[in-house]
Amino acid sequence: MAGVRVIPRLDIKGSNVVKGIHLEGLRVVGRPEDFARRYSAEGADELIYVDIVASLYQRNSLLDIVERTASEIFVPLTVTGGIRTTTDIANLLRAGADKVAINTAATARPEFITEASRMFGSQCVVLSIEAKRQGPGSWEALTDNGREHSGRDAVAWAREGVALGAGEILVTSVDQEGTGRGYDLELVRAIATSVPVPVIACGGAGSPSDVVAVVETGKADAVALAGLLHYGKSDIGSVKRALATAGIEVRL
Amino acid sequence: MTRVTVVDYGLGNLFSVARAFRAAGAEVELTSDPGAVRSAERLVLPGVGAFRDGMIGLRARDLVGPVVEFVRSGRPLMGICLGMQLLMTEGTEFGDTSGLGLVAGRVVTFGADGRPVTGKIPHVGWSKLAPAGRWAGSMLDRIEPGSSVYFSHSYFPAPTDPAVVLATASHAGIDFCSFIRRDNIQASQFHPDMSGAVGLAIIRTFVEQRG
Secondary structure (H helix, E strand, O other): OOOOOOEEEEEEOOOEEEEEEOOOOEEEEHHHHHHHHHHHHHHOEEEEEEEOOOHOOOOOOOHHHHHHOOOOOOOOOEEEOOOOOOOHHHHHHHHOOEEEOEEEHHHHHHHHHHHHHHHOOOOEEEEEEEEEEEEOEEEEEEEEEOOEEEEHHHHHHHHHHHOOOOOEEEEEEOOOOOOOOOOOHHHHHHHOOOOOOOOEEEOOOOHHHHHHHHHHHOOOEEEEHHHHOOOOOOOOOHHHHHHHHHOOOOHH | OOEEEEEOOOOOHHHHHHHHHHHOOOEEEEEEOHHHHHHHOEEOOOOOOOOHHHHEEEEEEEEHHHHHHHOOOOOEEEEOOOOHOOOOEOOOOOOOOEEEEEEEEEEEOOOOOOOOOOOOOOOOEEEEOOOOOOOOOOOOOOOOOOOEEEEEEOEEEEEEEEEEEEEEEOHHHHHHHEEEEEEOEEEEEOOHHHHHHHHHHHHHHHHHHHO
């Protein structure tokens, strides 16, 4: 079985890594190059870069950072934020990304997922879903960093995205994101058990045991971590050891 | 400096492959030109996506003949992911499609032979390489058995001659062929360019091997 992937997520604004709560209230925590290098050395299985302002200002500003880090880091790099066209994807791949995650542009025009996966392969196209709980067992997919409603049910949208060609799903709980109170296990499980492709759980990890829970209970295939790592509360080795101790395969 | 020619037949992200070979000390040329393939010193056939699209991409650029000629000349070729699969006799994704026929066997998906599949397909992530043949003298020479490498695929080759299989990996309860070597051909189902230090060591061995 493929090991559970532990994936640091760097939210990037300009030339800084930032961190917020519920995708808002941002603080600068450091430089992306430094984080990427450190996490790669510590055993990150992949990296996710989130260009958190791109979808607001409709521009891509991450290309330089991707280019600077890709020449020295040889694990898969996923980039997300403001990707609207296949040209955007081509530019990111050229700069050094291996995959892209699409949210806002896909909800606006679902065919974009199909176009992107035909052109670059499904393995390159991750559907990013920012989900907000509406009630028991019900979540809405939001867009624009959790600011706008899409009117789509998150679980149904995940299924549709896979049918359109997405090769993985990145699911972020807007409710849990940045709180350190644990993942939305029910949300992750609802999506992970509904789609045939890998699901990356994101938002809320406050301890290695939260990560174990989202794999055991949430059935996540991979976990994205931000604040837990950035503030030094834990590290990749501790998270992987906790997973291994629980009998979950990881790359050590 | 060793020159490595990477075949661009329109499928997948070649930049990641090119960067990794450069980091391993090679001078990298990306090309779709049949002449450049014919005159290459070392050839890399990368690629991701469907078998049929891969063959269409090679044919559209008149690259089938040059790649086959290159291999028959005895110079070293490395296949990666779809590039490995295309070396086989036949693919089975979206209908049976003839491949380059450089290694006998078919390209199949998990469970195609009736074995139960107990996990998600595509197989995306890191899995361990288990020896199935002699690694000494191959690109796997410098890595430890059990090293993890990065996969992203739904299909894999099933060579007719088990002796060409140097490594297997296991996913969803199924052991599958992950690395083959036949004479001057070596090929991986995983992505060495995304497999961290282990992947770079594999690439470096290819770059430094005597041609």
